[in-house]
Every structure is written in structure tokens, then in C-alpha cells.
Amino acid sequence: MRKSIFISxxxxxxxxxxxxxxxxxxxxxxxxxLKISEEFARQYGCYxxxxLLIEGDTRDAEGVRNAADTAAERFGGLGSVFACAGVHSSDTILDVSEEALRRMIDINIMGTYHTLQACLPHIIAGGGGSVVINASDQSLVGKPHSFAYGLTKGALGQICKGMALDLASKGVRVNAICPGTIRTPMVDAIFARCSAQGLGSEEELWAEEEALFPLGRVGRPEEVAKLVYFLAGEDSSFTTGSLYSIDGGLTAG
Ligand SMILES: NC(=O)c1ccc[n+]([C@@H]2O[C@H](COP(=O)([O-])OP(=O)(O)OC[C@H]3O[C@@H](n4cnc5c(N)ncnc54)[C@H](O)[C@@H]3O)[C@@H](O)[C@H]2O)c1
Known part of the structure; x- marks a missing residue:
């Protein structure tokens, strides 16, 4: 398979x-x-x-399609896609507005759909490859104050399984990762907001979060990247339709 990947x-x-x-x-x-800083582009310019760095929104079907076409042309095809772009929200059924719920569906579900639909023709044309979807521990278990996010991540888990069945005969494997809390700018922002609402200092909130995990800590993005790498490449050649937990044991109990 081609060693080229599209990462939203x-x-x-x-x-x-x-x-x-x-x-x-x-x-x-x-x-x-959505946003690629000059510093980011400079940092990785040596490659x-x-x-290929392309700014755009996964909600824009044409934008993602053009980007996937450009990538396939530049790289001589695409072997894999990692549909990773997503956003978080905190809400319950009692307070989520229709507008807020639709935004979550648009980004987390429709954005993933556009990304996969844009990349798959290139992967299939190259004889097959691998799809990795960034789902969540919330594809497997419920969490409080996470109505819209949980809904979208549950859907991604199901999309993974159905797609795996539809695409197996075309040589395309489809798996999803289900991370627990990983220390990224997304989660830093959530805790900063909670802290601003008077729920405790950011340090206290992180300590409470870490205590939830059997391994006693949250994860690092680099740890998740290794699972994505395994699933995207040929080392995982007999896997498809699976949801892979990477959560320090959170969902084991
Ligand atoms: N961090 C966690 O604890 C955690 C746990 C489980 C799942 N996830 C999932 O992992 C993915 C990445 O999360 P992260 O924590 O690395 O967040 P992050 O905010 O650090 O990175 C997300 C990136 O996606 C981009 N993005 C958001 N919406 C986009 C859109 N519509 N089009 C194009 N790009 C868009 C953002 O600009 C950002 O660069 C998300 O799907 C998230 O739900 C994260």
C-alpha cells in the first residue's frame, strides 16, 4: 500500500x-x-x-474533496486517511439548543463523512488501504454533561463498523480509535473554561481527571499517534471494523 495519509x-x-x-x-x-499557523508550517517545513498543509473546514465538502485530490496528485495516490478533526461541547438533553446540537453533528459527523468520501476513491483506486476514525471513549460509554459530543462519537463508532463491512471487498480496512482523556489544546481549553466558572483551579481539575484513570494519569497525543500509525499501516493487516480503546483502563471496569 502507498505510504501516504490524509489527516483532517x-x-x-x-x-x-x-x-x-x-x-x-x-x-x-x-x-x-481550519487553521495552520505560520510557526507550525515553519516547524515542519523541512519535510x-x-x-502538504491545506487550510479548510471539513464541513465544506468541496474544500475537502479538492484537498484530497491535490494530495493524491502530489503523492501519487493515497494509502490512508485519519479522520481526526472534531470539537467538544458540554451539555445535557435539558439545556442543549438545536443550533448547538446541529453544529456538533455538522463538524463531528458530517465533517468525517466529507473527509472519508473525499479520500476513499483515491484509496480504492490505489488497490486499497486503511481508514482510521477518531472516535472516543464515549463511543463505548456514556459520560455526564456530554449529550451532543457523546451522540456524535457514538455515531462514529457505528460508522466504522458498517463501513468496514461495505469496503472489505475493495481492500479497505476501517478502524476507530477510542481515546480517553488526552492532554491536548482541546482539553486544556475545556478545563480553563471550567476553572473560569469557579469549578476549581486548572491544576485541581487536571488532578481530579487523572485520578479517574486506572493508570493514574491522562494520555499524551504521542501515545495515541502510535496506535493510529499501527492501524493506518500494514502491521494491522488483519484488523477491520474494530474500536480500539486507548484510555489507561478507563472503560475496562
Ligand atoms: N483530547 C482528548 O481527550 C480526546 C479524547 C477522545 C477523542 N478525541 C478526539 O480527537 C480529535 C482531536 O482532538 P484533540 O484533542 O487533538 O483536539 P485539538 O483541538 O487539539 O485538535 C483538533 C484540530 O481539529 C481542527 N478542526 C476542528 N474542527 C475542524 C473542522 N471543521 N475542519 C477542519 N479542522 C477542524 C482544529 O483546528 C484543531 O487543529 C477530536 O475528534 C476529538 O473529539 C480527543
């Missing part, structure tokens, strides 16, 4: 750590993200032709 949301957190690992191991990577 690859300019921060789990997506960026994955991008760095794939580049380090010689893959060509296209990052498609030259092996790295």
Missing part, C-alpha cells in the same frame, strides 16, 4: 502528533485543518514535498 485536524493535538510520527517514518502527509 492535523494541526493540533492528536492529529499533529500523528502527522509528526508518520513524517518521521517516511510517509507523505496531507494535513487539512518539503512529503508534507
Amino acid at each position: 485536524g492535523g494541526a493540533s493535538g492528536i492529529g499533529a502528533a500523528s502527522m509528526a510520527l508518520f513524517l518521521e517514518r517516511g510517509w507523505a502527509v496531507c494535513v487539512y485543518d 518539503g514535498e512529503k508534507l
Whole structure:
């Protein structure tokens, strides 16, 4: 299979750590993200032709399709896609507005749909490859104050299984990762908001979070990147339709 991958949301957190690992191991990577800072582009500029950075929104079907076409042309095809872009919200059924719920569905579900639909023709044309979807521990268990986010991540788990069945005969494997809390800018922002609401200092909130995990800590983006790398490449050749927990034991009990 081709060692080239399209990563949505690859300019921060789990997506960026994955991008760095794939580049380090010689893959060509296209990052498609809402915002790509000049500093980020400078930091990884040394990868030259092996790295394509494209700003855009996964809600824009045409934008993602153009980006996937550009990446396939530059890299001579696409072997894998990591649909990673996503956002978080805190709400319950009692207080979530229809507008807020639709935004979550648009980004986390429709954005993933656009990304996969844009990349799959290239992966299939190259004889097959691998799809990795960034789901969540909330694809497996419920969490309080997470109505809209949980709904979207549950859907991604199901999308993974159904797609795996539809695409197996075309040589495409589809798996999802289900991370527990990983220390990224997304979660830092959530705790900063909670702290501003008077729920405790950010340090206290992180300590409470870490205590929830059997391994006694939250995860690092680099740890998740290694699982993404395994699933995207040929080392995972007999896996498809699976949801992989990477959560320090959180959902084991
Ligand atoms: N961090 C965690 O604890 C955790 C746990 C489980 C799952 N996840 C999932 O991992 C993914 C990445 O999260 P992260 O924690 O690395 O967050 P992050 O905020 O650090 O990175 C997300 C990236 O996605 C980009 N993005 C967001 N919406 C986009 C859109 N519509 N189009 C293009 N790019 C967009 C952002 O600009 C950002 O660069 C998300 O899908 C998230 O739900 C994260």
C-alpha cells in the first residue's frame, strides 16, 4: 500500500502528533485543518514535498474533496486517511439548543463523512488501504454533561463498523480509535473554561481527571499517534471494523 495519509485536524493535538510520527517514518502527509499557523508550517517545513498543509473546514465538502485530490496528485495516490478533526461541547438533553446540537453533528459527523468520501476513491483506486476514525471513549460509554459530543462519537463508532463491512471487498480496512482523556489544546481549553466558572483551579481539575484513570494519569497525543500509525499501516493487516480503546483502563471496569 502507498505510504501516504490524509489527516483532517492535523494541526493540533492528536492529529499533529500523528502527522509528526508518520513524517518521521517516511510517509507523505496531507494535513487539512481550519487553521495552520505560520510557526507550525515553519516547524515542519523541512519535510518539503512529503508534507502538504491545506487550510479548510471539513464541513465544506468541496474544500475537502479538492484537498484530497491535490494530495493524491502530489503523492501519487493515497494509502490512508485519519479522520481526526472534531470539537467538544458540554451539555445535557435539558439545556442543549438545536443550533448547538446541529453544529456538533455538522463538524463531528458530517465533517468525517466529507473527509472519508473525499479520500476513499483515491484509496480504492490505489488497490486499497486503511481508514482510521477518531472516535472516543464515549463511543463505548456514556459520560455526564456530554449529550451532543457523546451522540456524535457514538455515531462514529457505528460508522466504522458498517463501513468496514461495505469496503472489505475493495481492500479497505476501517478502524476507530477510542481515546480517553488526552492532554491536548482541546482539553486544556475545556478545563480553563471550567476553572473560569469557579469549578476549581486548572491544576485541581487536571488532578481530579487523572485520578479517574486506572493508570493514574491522562494520555499524551504521542501515545495515541502510535496506535493510529499501527492501524493506518500494514502491521494491522488483519484488523477491520474494530474500536480500539486507548484510555489507561478507563472503560475496562
Ligand atoms: N483530547 C482528548 O481527550 C480526546 C479524547 C477522545 C477523542 N478525541 C478526539 O480527537 C480529535 C482531536 O482532538 P484533540 O484533542 O487533538 O483536539 P485539538 O483541538 O487539539 O485538535 C483538533 C484540530 O481539529 C481542527 N478542526 C476542528 N474542527 C475542524 C473542522 N471543521 N475542519 C477542519 N479542522 C477542524 C482544529 O483546528 C484543531 O487543529 C477530536 O475528534 C476529538 O473529539 C480527543
